[in-house]
Amino acid sequence: MPGVTRLSVRNIRKSFGDHEVLKGISLDAEDGDVISLLGASGSGKSTFLRCINLLETASDGEIFVDGEQIRMVKKNGQNRPESQKQVDHIRSELGMVFQSFNLWSHMTILQNVIEGPVHVLKRPKAECIAEAEALLEKVGIADKRHAYPAHLSGGQQQRAAIARALAMKPKVMLFDEPTSALDPELVGEVLRVMRALAEDGMTMLVVTHEMSFARNVSNRVVFMRQGVVDSSGAPDDMFGSGASPAFRQFIGHFGGEQ
Amino acid sequence: MATLELLGFGQNGWGALLLVATLMTLAVTATALLIGAVLGTVVATAKLSGNMLLVGLGNVYTTVFRGVPELLIIYLIYFGGSSAVTAVGQWLGYEGFLGLPSFAAGALAVGIISGSYQAEVYRGAYLAIAKGELEAASAIGMNRMLRLRRVVMPQVLRYAIPGLGNVWQLTLKDSALISVTGLAELMRTSQVAAGSTRQYFLFYIVGGVLYLLLTSFSDRLFNRAERRANRSMPAAAMGQA
Numbered sequence: 001m002p003g004v005t006r007l008s009v010r011n012i013r014k015s016f017g018d019h020e021v022l023k024g025i026s027l028d029a030e031d032g033d034v035i036s037l038l039g040a041s042g043s044g045k046s047t048f049l050r051c052i053n054l055l056e057t058a059s060d061g062e063i064f065v066d067g068e069q070i071r072m073v074k075k076n077g078q079n080r081p082e083s084q085k086q087v088d089h090i091r092s093e094l095g096m097v098f099q100s101f102n103l104w105s106h107m108t109i110l111q112n113v114i115e116g117p118v119h120v121l122k123r124p125k126a127e128c129i130a131e132a133e134a135l136l137e138k139v140g141i142a143d144k145r146h147a148y149p150a151h152l153s154g155g156q157q158q159r160a161a162i163a164r165a166l167a168m169k170p171k172v173m174l175f176d177e178p179t180s181a182l183d184p185e186l187v188g189e190v191l192r193v194m195r196a197l198a199e200d201g202m203t204m205l206v207v208t209h210e211m212s213f214a215r216n217v218s219n220r221v222v223f224m225r226q227g228v229v230d231s232s233g234a235p236d237d238m239f240g241s242g243a244s245p246a247f248r249q250f251i252g253h254f255g256g257e258q
Numbered sequence: 259m260a261t262l263e264l265l266g267f268g269q270n271g272w273g274a275l276l277l278v279a280t281l282m283t284l285a286v287t288a289t290a291l292l293i294g295a296v297l298g299t300v301v302a303t304a305k306l307s308g309n310m311l312l313v314g315l316g317n318v319y320t321t322v323f324r325g326v327p328e329l330l331i332i333y334l335i336y337f338g339g340s341s342a343v344t345a346v347g348q349w350l351g352y353e354g355f356l357g358l359p360s361f362a363a364g365a366l367a368v369g370i371i372s373g374s375y376q377a378e379v380y381r382g383a384y385l386a387i388a389k390g391e392l393e394a395a396s397a398i399g400m401n402r403m404l405r406l407r408r409v410v411m412p413q414v415l416r417y418a419i420p421g422l423g424n425v426w427q428l429t430l431k432d433s434a435l436i437s438v439t440g441l442a443e444l445m446r447t448s449q450v451a452a453g454s455t456r457q458y459f460l461f462y463i464v465g466g467v468l469y470l471l472l473t474s475f476s477d478r479l480f481n482r483a484e485r486r487a488n489r490s491m492p493a494a495a496m497g498q499a
Contacts, residue, residue: 053397084401092399102390106412106490116398119408148490161394168398 004031005067006203007172012051012061014044021047022058023227029172029205034198036214036235037207039224040250045207048224049176052205053094054087065090066171092120095165095173099181101157103149109136109160110145116168128167135163139193155186159193166197173197175206191217211254215239223247264455265464272451272461279447280468286365286443287433291426293369298376305381316377323374328367328432335367336360336439364436372429379421383414416487423480427473434469444468 007029014022021044029035037045050056052063054070059079063070070090071082081087103112113132117123136142139159141152149157158178165173178194179187191210195217198204208214214221215235222232223244231244238247267273305316323331339358347356387410395405437446448465452458 055393055397088399088401090399091397094397096394096397098390098394098397100390102388102394104391104394104409105388106416108490115408116400119404120399150491164398 005029006031006033006065007052007205008062008064009052010062010064012048012058012063014047014051014056014058021227022051024061025224025227025229027205027222027229029203031203032201033220034202034204034218035206035220035222036218037205037222037224038209038211038214038247038250039230043224044227045224046176049174049205049207052174053091053096054081055096057081065093088120092116092168093171095168095170097158097161097165097173097175097178099177101149101154101161101181103157103161103164105149108146108148109141109152109163112149112160113164113167116164121168132163132167135166136160138196139163140189153186154182155189158182158186158190162190162193162197172203172205175204175208177207177209179208179210209254211251223250225250261457261460264451264457264460272447272455275442275447275451276444276464276468279442279444280472282442283430283433283444283469284472286361286368286436286441287426287430289361289365290368290372290433291429293365294372294374294376294425294429297370297373298380301373301377302380302384305377306384320374320377323371328371329435329438331371332364332367332435332438335370336363339363360436360439360441364433364439364441368429368432368436371432372425375425375428376422379418379425380414382421383417384410386417387413416490419480419484419487423477423484426476426480430469430473430476 005028007027009025009027012022012025013020025044025048027035037049039045047056051058051061057078057080062072068090071086072079073082074080103109104115107115110129110132113135114125114128117128117131118125133142133145136145139162141156141159141163144152144156144160149160152160162178175194179190182190187210191213194204194206194213198217204218206213206218218235220232221235221238223230223238223246225246230246231238231242233242237243239251243251263270265271265273265276301316301319304312305320307313336358340356340363343356343358344354347354391409391413392405395409400408433443434445436443437449440446442450444465448461452461455461
């Protein structure tokens with residue numbers, strides 16, 4: 001359903017002590033949007049992503065997921081969620097993929113994928129297993145379903161982590177530098193899965209250093225710099241004549257990939 | 259009397275008593291370990307809570323009960339506890355000495371000590387869990403209880419097994435000290451048998467062998483549990499497996 005706003009973030013601020021990392025960031029994602037968040041390390045892009053599902057609590061600002069606002073209250077001057085129950089619910093609607101995979105090491109791949117649907121959504125196990133096997137097939141690791149994460153390559157673990165997030169049927173997928181911890185030869189297999197996901201119409205927010213992904217797969221590029229959105233737009237504009245001087249300088253560091 | 263007859267199950271033999279005593283040692287140790295598991299979990303949780311007061315109380319517990327001789331704790335609980343009970347009895351009009359049951363007092367005393375060691379085992383095991391896995395649990399929408407049950411507890415147990423094997427051995431040996439309360443466990447029974455037959459050498463060696471049987475058998479059980487729990491670990495971390 002294009003035109004439906006899946007995620008809306010208004011004026012997010014975040015400080016660690018005296019240091020303000022995010023200085024008022026806003027962003028909207030409509031159904032099927034694939035948004036790449038680019039920026040130098042320290043620009044606040046991962047912190048921003050983590051604020052959306054409240055792994056970090058923003059100091060100020062509003063977040064709406066599929067129209068539902070996360071209710072916040074001020075307590076002793078600190079911004080905090082009013083209801084942990086609502087936070088848990090919102091989180092179950094947001095798929096998160098981490099840089100270091102973070103699969104549960106004591107569970108097999110299949111157990112990892114069905115864990116959320118069975119125990120968080122409380123759906124029938126047999127149904128979840130069938131869906132999980134289809135998802136593992138889709139990301140290309142169906143043969144590893146009874147293996148433990150430690151026995152898989154980084155690329156396979158990340159694809160399993162994507163399947164785990166998809167099993168929750170999320171409204172939006174959040175990717176936090178999903179290929180940064182991978183050996184170069186394993187990056188491609190993860191990007192292919194993400195590309196297929198984008199083509200399926202999944203709404204995605206991707207913090208990445210993969211310029212080719214930002215340019216060729218996403219339909220919007222947001223460039224963050226020193227805690228603010230420096231510039232944003234369609235990839236063709238951003239990487240073409242419309243680039244801000246700062247973004248032009250930033251992608252200059254990735255010269256080899258242009 | 260022939261050695262075999264002394265150790266046998268006949269009229270003059272100590273075999274049956276030694277067997278019962280061995281089982282008693284096993285029972286009192288297992289009870290103490292369970293009491294210690296509850297106390298250890300509570301103390302480890304307190305020490306990990308980040309609350310200054312709870313952390314302080316947890317530190318006092320582990321410092322005191324790891325730093326004071328086991329025998330003193332047993333005396334304190336058995337004799338101290340008994341005189342407290344006697345005092346209450348007198349207040350209620352009962353004349354004479356009231357003792358605490360030696361099994362309960364002994365298991366409690368050794369359990370309190372075991373708990374101080376187990377607290378450190380559980381705390382270390384919790385800290386060994388990858389923070390990212392806890393974050394992934396939160397990110398998928400698990401509430402605290404669910405995360406505790408599905409992600410934290412199974413991994414704490416896995417990381418705790420080697421340390422728990424150690425604590426079990428310590429607790430098994432500490433249980434010998436409960437003999438001072440008169441509980442007919444392995445140490446006490448060996449003592450009585452040695453004294454009444456004047457075969458000190460024989461009965462203390464047999465007692466020692468029975469302790470060794472218990473410890474080496476349980477060691478094997480813990481090793482097996484450790485191997486099983488390590489199925490999910492990378493091959494390099496499996497050591498002897």
